[in-house]
Amino acid sequence: MSKQLVLAISSSPSPTSKTARVADYVLQRISEPTLMTRHIRLRDMDPEALISAKSSHVSVARTVTAIEQADGVVITTPIFKASYSGLLKIFLDLLPQFALAGKAVLPVATGGSVAHLLALDYSLRPVLQSMGARHIVQSLFVPESEMQVVDEQLRIGEQTDAMLNEAIHHFKCSVGATTEDRFLGHPRPVRNA
Ligand SMILES: Cc1cc2nc3c(=O)[nH]c(=O)nc-3n(C[C@H](O)[C@H](O)[C@H](O)COP(=O)(O)O)c2cc1C
Known part of the structure; x- marks a missing residue:
């Protein structure tokens, strides 16, 4: 059996x-x-x-192909001004309408205020759903205050880490549940693919 592919997309402009x-x-x-x-x-x-939405550009085309090939996609974003990042918006707008058809999706955000954890569910989730995602698992918000970088290693506070483990388990179950029929009931970019 061929290996399944899980892709993570990160969408902060910060180096x-x-x-x-x-x-x-x-x-x-x-x-x-x-x-x-x-x-x-x-x-x-x-x-x-x-910026110019050149979907034929090699850099964009390669990413679109990677998404097509993925069984699961982890979409990560910083929360900026109570929403997902502008970079993610620009990228999602470039993708075909049903680019996530048949895929499991795990939305993850980092942010300064837990008051904004809802942003994942009210602004990002509907977009992912409209792109045909087979299953969007429980979103995860990682507060800045729960992150520490020690010797280039990320450490996440115990409580958030436990929630992260749960979200990952949920996501892996969803990726693993992929079958030949995973497109049933979902539109996909190429019907005879
Ligand atoms: C311009 C700007 C706007 C931000 N707006 C919010 C916000 O509305 N809500 C929030 O929780 N955090 C906000 N933050 C904090 C970021 O979400 C947080 O620092 C995040 O972890 C940054 O991720 P990055 O290092 O990957 O860019 C903002 C940060 C910046 C720079």
């Missing part, structure tokens, strides 16, 4: 992004012999291609 560290942390926890993992940092994509 020292805490969100990107959380994405790596999640992928490390997800890692097992039956899964391949990959992290795509949107800030590394060609900025001109992103």
Whole structure:
């Protein structure tokens, strides 16, 4: 049986992004012999291609292909002004309408205020749903105050880490439940693929 692919997308413009560290942390926890993992940092994509919505540009086309091939996608974002990042919005707008068809999705945010954890569910989740996601598991919010970087290693506070483990378990079950029929009831970009 071929290995399943889990992709993490991180969407902070910061070169020292805490969100990107959380994405790596999640992928490390997800890692097992039956899964391949990959992290795509949107800030590394060609900025001109992103801003001009050039979906034919190699940098965009490669990322779209990676998403097509993924069985599960971890979408991570910092919360900016009570919503998901503008970089993530630009990227999602570039994708085909049903780019997430058949996939399990785990939304994760980092932010300064837990008062904004709702942003994941009221602003991001409906967009992911409309892109055909098969199953969007419980969103996870990692408060800045719960993160520490020690010797280049991310440490997450005990309580949030326990919630992260639960979300990861839920997500892995959903990825593992993928069957030949995973597109049933969901539109997908190419019906005869
Ligand atoms: C311009 C700006 C706006 C922000 N707005 C919010 C906000 O509305 N709610 C919140 O909880 N955190 C907010 N934050 C805090 C970030 O979400 C937090 O620092 C996050 O962990 C940054 O992730 P990054 O290091 O990956 O960019 C904001 C930060 C910046 C720079």
